[in-house]
Amino acid sequence: MKEFVEYIVKNLVDTPNDVNVNCYEGERGMIVEVRVNPQDIGKVVGRKGNTIKALRTISMMICARLGRRVRVEIVE
Numbered sequence: 001m002k003e004f005v006e007y008i009v010k011n012l013v014d015t016p017n018d019v020n021v022n023c024y025e026g027e028r029g030m031i032v033e034v035r036v037n038p039q040d041i042g043k044v045v046g047r048k049g050n051t052i053k054a055l056r057t058i059s060m061m062i063c064a065r066l067g068r069r070v071r072v073e074i075v076e
Contacts, residue, residue, distance in 0.1 A: 001059060001070060005032050008055060013040035029069025032059065036074070044074060 002023045010016035018037040023030055036044055045052050056072045063070040 001030060001032060001063065004062070005034060005055065005059060005072060009034055009036065009044055012043050012051065013037065014043070015040060026071070029071065030063065032070060032072045033075045034072065035076075038076065041074065041076070 002021050006019060006021040009021065010019050013019060013036055015037045018035075018040070020035040022033045022035075024033075025031070034044065043051070044055075046054075052072070052074065059070050059072050
């Protein structure tokens with residue numbers, strides 16, 4: 001999951017070298033933390049949050065097939 005989210009986010013932002021993705025297990029499943037350059041946060045979130053919603057939806061669908069839960073968070 002980490003590689004998938006990292007690939008998508010790096011292709012959205014202007015400074016892909018500043019993208020950092022960390023995964024760890026939380027109480028309710030996997031948590032994916034995404035850190036980007038502050039200037040790129042708007043690109044990851046998208047207009048009205050549509051881009052991050054789409055990324056979260058696809059991630060949840062992939063993990064659901066594996067019987068797991070996932071939460072994608074943008075960390076500043």
